[in-house]
Amino acid sequence: MKILLRWLSVVAALAGGWVAAEPINPYWGPEIQGIELRETGNPMPTGGILFTGSSSIRLWKTLAEDFSGVALANRGFGGSQLSDLIAYFDRVVMPGRPRQIVIYAGTNDLHAGEAPEQVLADFATLVGMIERALPGTKIALIAVAPNPARWAQREAQEKFNAWAATYVKRRGHDFIDVWSPMLGDDGLPSRDLYVEDQLHMNAAGYALWRKIVAPYLDR
Numbered sequence: 083m084k085i086l087l088r089w090l091s092v093v094a095a096l097a098g099g100w101v102a103a104e105p106i107n108p109y110w111g112p113e114i115q116g117i118e119l120r121e122t123g124n125p126m127p128t129g130g131i132l133f134t135g136s137s138s139i140r141l142w143k144t145l146a147e148d149f150s151g152v153a154l155a156n157r158g159f160g161g162s163q164l165s166d167l168i169a170y171f172d173r174v175v176m177p178g179r180p181r182q183i184v185i186y187a188g189t190n191d192l193h194a195g196e197a198p199e200q201v202l203a204d205f206a207t208l209v210g211m212i213e214r215a216l217p218g219t220k221i222a223l224i225a226v227a228p229n230p231a232r233w234a235q236r237e238a239q240e241k242f243n244a245w246a247a248t249y250v251k252r253r254g255h256d257f258i259d260v261w262s263p264m265l266g267d268d269g270l271p272s273r274d275l276y277v278e279d280q281l282h283m284n285a286a287g288y289a290l291w292r293k294i295v296a297p298y299l300d301r
Contacts, residue, residue: 106169113159114173126155126178131299134174135186136162138227141282148292152301155180163191164204171211179216182300184258186224188242192235198242205246209253221255222298224291228264228271231281256298263294 126132130153133139139158146154157174159166164187167174175183185208191201205223212219223246226239240261247257264287266272273280275287283291 107166110159110162110166110170114170117157117159118173118177121155121177126180127153128178129181130154130178131182131184132157132175132178132180133184133186134158134167135224136160136190137282138224139184139186142288142291144285144288144292148288149296149299152299158186161190162187163194164188164201164208165191168204168208168211171208171215175212176215180219182220182222183212183216184222184224184295184298186227188246189226189232189239192226192238192242193232198238198245201242202245202249206249209250209255213253220300221250221253222258222295223250223255224258224295225261227260227283229276229281230271230273231276231279233271258295258298260291260294263290 131149132155133142133145134157136158137160139156140160142148142156142158145156155178159174167185167187188201188205191204192198196204209221212221225243225247228236228239232239243259243261247259250257264272264275275283275290277284
């Protein structure tokens with residue numbers, strides 16, 4: 083583990099010039115363009131808080147209401163992986179030069195068959211890019227959440243969460259643990275936090291996230 087973390091620190095340090103290492107997936111083009119068009123009329127003020135990542139962020143429809151008084155933007159795009167955040171870095175992460183970036187990503191990468199080590203390496207690349215392009219910007223990684231639909235992947239998810247928690251803390255950033263609070267007394271994911279697909283959260287799930295995430299926001 084120590085060797086892995088040392089290597090990831092090197093990855094982060096070198097990542098500033100790695101944007102081209104991830105090919106742009108044209109599938110996301112229309113959704114990224116939609117985010118840009120939405121913010122044309124209501125841009126995030128410079129130095130606001132950016133929420134980005136996959137569908138759990140994109141579907142957080144009450145985000146602005148949940149954190150009223152906070153200048154923020156929701157640039158989640160559903161189904162995306164960390165490689166997509168890297169590839170679209172200039173269009174998703176950079177606008178408004180956020181002072182804090184809250185990320186939920188990695189679960190789709192694991193679902194696609196990537197090993198936790200590879201997912202963590204991609205996250206380290208993203209962290210390095212942020213640290214170089216936006217020095218002083220705080221990063222908060224929301225843990226991969228447990229859900230019934232992907233419970234068979236829990237070993238890989240827990241491994242990624244454990245490693246990522248250690249990594250972000252060593253880099254001086256935050257790890258937001260939603261894994262434990264989303265488990266029931268039986269140690270299984272609480273089904274009442276999810277919509278019918280048992281993958282995406284319902285209002286109760288987002289209410290729980292609001293409570294957990296709030297203390298980490300740089301207000």
